[in-house]
Structures are given as structure tokens and as C-alpha cells.
Amino acid sequence: MTSTTQTATDTRWLDDRQQRLWRSFLGGSTAFFDQLDRDLRREHDLSMPEYEILVRLSEAPEWTLRMAEVASQVAHSRSRITHTVSRLERAGLVERESCLSDGRGVNAKLTDAGMDRLRDAAHTHVGGVRRYLMDNLTEEEFEIIGQAFERVRGDLNGQGF
Amino acid sequence: MTSTTQTATDTRWLDDRQQRLWRSFLGGSTAFFDQLDRDLRREHDLSMPEYEILVRLSEAPEWTLRMAEVASQVAHSRSRITHTVSRLERAGLVERESCLSDGRGVNAKLTDAGMDRLRDAAHTHVGGVRRYLMDNLTEEEFEIIGQAFERVRGDLNGQGF
DNA sequence: CCGCTATAGTTGCGGCTTCAACCAACTGCC
DNA sequence: GGCAGTTGGTTGAAGCCGCAACTATAGCGG
Numbered sequence: 001m002t003s004t005t006q007t008a009t010d011t012r013w014l015d016d017r018q019q020r021l022w023r024s025f026l027g028g029s030t031a032f033f034d035q036l037d038r039d040l041r042r043e044h045d046l047s048m049p050e051y052e053i054l055v056r057l058s059e060a061p062e063w064t065l066r067m068a069e070v071a072s073q074v075a076h077s078r079s080r081i082t083h084t085v086s087r088l089e090r091a092g093l094v095e096r097e098s099c100l101s102d103g104r105g106v107n108a109k110l111t112d113a114g115m116d117r118l119r120d121a122a123h124t125h126v127g128g129v130r131r132y133l134m135d136n137l138t139e140e141e142f143e144i145i146g147q148a149f150e151r152v153r154g155d156l157n158g159q160g161f
Numbered sequence: 162m163t164s165t166t167q168t169a170t171d172t173r174w175l176d177d178r179q180q181r182l183w184r185s186f187l188g189g190s191t192a193f194f195d196q197l198d199r200d201l202r203r204e205h206d207l208s209m210p211e212y213e214i215l216v217r218l219s220e221a222p223e224w225t226l227r228m229a230e231v232a233s234q235v236a237h238s239r240s241r242i243t244h245t246v247s248r249l250e251r252a253g254l255v256e257r258e259s260c261l262s263d264g265r266g267v268n269a270k271l272t273d274a275g276m277d278r279l280r281d282a283a284h285t286h287v288g289g290v291r292r293y294l295m296d297n298l299t300e301e302e303f304e305i306i307g308q309a310f311e312r313v314r315g316d317l318n319g320q321g322f
Numbered sequence: 323c324c325g326c327t328a329t330a331g332t333t334g335c336g337g338c339t340t341c342a343a344c345c346a347a348c349t350g351c352c
Numbered sequence: 353g354g355c356a357g358t359t360g361g362t363t364g365a366a367g368c369c370g371c372a373a374c375t376a377t378a379g380c381g382g
Contacts, residue, residue: 011284012291021307022290026213027236028310029190031317034236041340047368052187067331075188075195080369082332087368104330104377123172129183130173136312144302145309146182149189151297156192199370208338229360241339243362248338265347265360 036128044121049076049084051125054093054110054118063110066099070108075153093117197289205282210237210245212286215254215271215279224271227260231269236314254278 014022037048046054052074057063065073071081085108088094093114099105110118134142175183198209207215213235218224226234232242246269249255254275260266271279295303 011287013287014290018295018303021303024307024311024314028312028314028317031236031314032310035317038340049368068329075192077370078331079333079371083369086332099330102330102378106331126172126174129175132317133313134179136316137309141305141309142179142182144305146185148298148302148306149193150185151189152294153185153189153192155297156189156196156293202370210338227360238340239361240341240363244339247362260360263348263360267361 032132035132036125039124039128040121043124044117046117046121047084049074049080050088050093051118051121053081053084053088053108054114054121057094057108057110058115058118063115064097064107067106067108088114193293196293197286200285200289201282204285205278207278207282208245210235210241211249211254212279212282214242214245214249214269215275215282218255218269218271219276219279224276225258225268228267228269249275 033048040046040048040051044051053070056070056073057065067081067085068078070085071078074081076084085094085096088108089096093111095109095111097107097109099107137145194209201207201209201212205212214231217231217234218226228242228246229239231246232239235242237245246255246257249269250257254272256270256272258268258270260268298306
């Protein structure tokens with residue numbers, strides 16, 4: 001036990017192998033997410049964050065969700081959701097309505113136009129996720145990656161926040 | 162063979178399990194990268210992209226790299242590198258000098274102040290990568306993730322365009 | 323019922339990124 | 353040697369995001 005003691009300020013640096021792996025993940029995921037976003041913008045005039053919000057709304061009863069609920073589902077700040085929903089509203093894809101049960105609350109509701117746009121964009125998006133990501137992974141790898149980041153997210157939401 | 166035929170415009174949707182895994186990865190990596198960025202800004206007044214550039218320069222001979230080389234190493238657009246290096250230059254962490262062997266070229270060079278800042282920030286950054294990511298993963302998982310995204314990146318740089 | 327604190331959401335500003343347009347220098351080819 | 357196309361890099365505008373400050377409502381204890 002004695003030799004493994006570390007003070008809080010010591011840093012466990014990465015060895016060469018870990019460096020390579022970390023940078024591969026960083027570079028690969030960066031390139032991947034950028035590409036998804038570009039495709040969506042070019043073909044459907046939607047950003048990834050905008051698309052994600054439309055997806056969550058489309059799955060909710062009445063196509064409606066509280067702002068805070070949207071925020072927590074897509075893992076974005078409340079402020080960001082406000083900004084993004086405002087843009088979507090300006091584009092006519094989403095509507096805001098005040099929440100009956102809570103005077104502070106605001107509901108975001110998908111419009112028909114929003115649903116139409118989402119249906120189109122989904123082809124591009126899912127196609128990209130498959131081509132760029134899943135088609136380069138085995139089933140097992142994909143499973144491992146999903147499970148791993150589930151833990152990462154749980155950890156950050158738990159003690160992290 | 163007959164029943165598996167697909168036209169180019171058909172979309173292979175994700176089943177429920179794939180959806181869950183994909184969203185876990187998306188949400189987890191989003192939360193993770195956001196946290197890394199926040200930590201760096203709060204404690205060292207550096208963004209992740211800025212930090213990444215400092216790292217690459219610090220590893221180059223003469224602490225110097227061509228702009229395009231920086232861009233390709235960190236997987237960012239040239240324009241983005243121009244902007245980010247300009248900010249770093251304004252902060253005195255990097256200097257620009259014109260490239261002797263190619264009249265179009267511009268070298269970015271780390272300054273002593275830049276190296277000092279990088280040394281401080283590295284503790285925060287690596288600590289975050291370990292705590293938020295690696296400590297939640299087994300060795301095998303980390304290896305798999307690194308290798309997988311190496312392929313993803315290669316694929317995007319290759320046939321991508 | 324009052325006041326205190328916590329929560330929901332918005333706002334404005336400043337910083338970061340993208341895109342398209344642009345200039346300049348290199349390359350190859352006739 | 354000069355023109356055509358390519359590559360390296362920058363620029364400015366517009367969009368996107370984070371942060372801190374703010375308003376308003378909810379909930380709770382006295």
C-alpha cells in the first residue's frame with residue numbers, strides 16, 4: 001500500500017500507448033461529429049443539436065416536452081436549449097406554449113412542418129451514423145462503446161455536476 | 162439474395178438496442194467533452210482546441226509546425242486553425258513566422274509563455290481524461306474505443322471526399 | 323400570509339466556428 | 353516563360369454557444 005500513495009495534486013500521465021488511443025478517439029470522434037453536422041446542414045438546413053431536439057419532441061406524447069426535460073435528454077445546458085428552440089421556433093419547426101401545471105414552465109411542441117423536416121433529415125442522419133460509425137465497427141465494439149459512455153455519462157451527472 | 166436487395170435511397174433504421182447504444186455514446190461523449198472544456202477554461206483560461214494546438218506544437222521540433230500540419234493533426238478546418246492561432250498569438254502563447262521553404266506557408270511556434278501555460282493546463286486536462294473517461298473504462302474497452310475511432314477517422318479522411 | 327430559498331427559463335454579451343470569398347504563391351504543361 | 357489549376361492561408365459576416373445576471377413562479381417553514 002505504501003508505494004501507491006499519491007497526493008491529490010499528482011498527475012498520472014498517459015503512456016505512449018494510452019496517448020495514441022486517446023488521440024485516436026478524440027480525432028476520430030471530432031471528425032465524425034463534424035461530418036454528421038455538415039451533412040445535416042447542407043442537405044436539410046439543420047444542425048445536429050437542432051435535429052436532436054426534434055427527435056426527442058417527436059417521441060414525446062403530444063410532441064411536447066418541457067424545456068428542462070429536453071435539456072436533460074440531449075445533455076445540453078438550459079441556456080443552450082433556449083437559444084436552439086428559439087431558432088427552431090423562428091423556422092416554424094417548433095412552438096412554445098406555457099405549461100399549465102407549473103407557471104414557470106414552458107413546453108416545446110413539434111409542429112407539422114417540424115415533423116416533415118425531421119422525417120427528411122432522419123435519412124441523412126441515420127445514414128451517416130451507419131456509414132461513418134457503425135459500418136466501421138463490429139457489433140461487439142458498438143455495444144461496448146455504447147455501454148462505456150453510458151457509464152461515463154452517469155458518472156458526470158452523479159458526483160460530477 | 163433477393164429479399165436483401167436495397168436501393169441506394171433506402172435507409173437502414175436503427176433498432177431499439179442500437180438506438181439506446183447510439184444515444185448513450187452521443188450523450189456520454191458530449192457531456193465528457195463539455196466537461197473537459199469547462200475545466201480547462203475555468204482553471205487555465207484555455208479552450209480544448211487551444212490546448213490541443215499547444216500540445217502539438219510542444220511536440221514538434223523547434224516547437225514549430227506549419228498551419229496545415231496543425232490542422233490535419235487536430236482534425237480541424239484550416240480556417241478554424243487560423244482563428245484559434247490568432248487568439249493564441251494575441252495571448253502571447255504562440256508566434257507566427259513565415260515559412261522559408263514555401264512562400265505561402267506560415268509557421269506557428271510555441272513561445273516560452275505558451276509552454277508554461279501548457280505545462281500547468283496539462284495536469285487539469287489529463288486528470289479529466291482519467292477521471293471522467295478512463296477510470297470508467299477497462300483497459301480492454303479503452304483499447305477497443307481507440308482502435309475503433311482510428312478506423313472511423315481513416316475512413317472519413319479516405320473516401321470521405 | 324410572509325419571507326426564504328430553490329427551480330424554470332430567458333437575455334445579452336462575448337467568444338468560437340463555419341462558410342464562402344478572397345489573395346498569393348507553387349506546380350505542371352505547352 | 354507564361355498561363356491554368358492547385359494548394360496555403362486569411363478574412364468578414366453570420367450563426368451558435370457559454371456564462372452570468374436576471375425575472376418569475378413554486379414550495380416550504382414559521
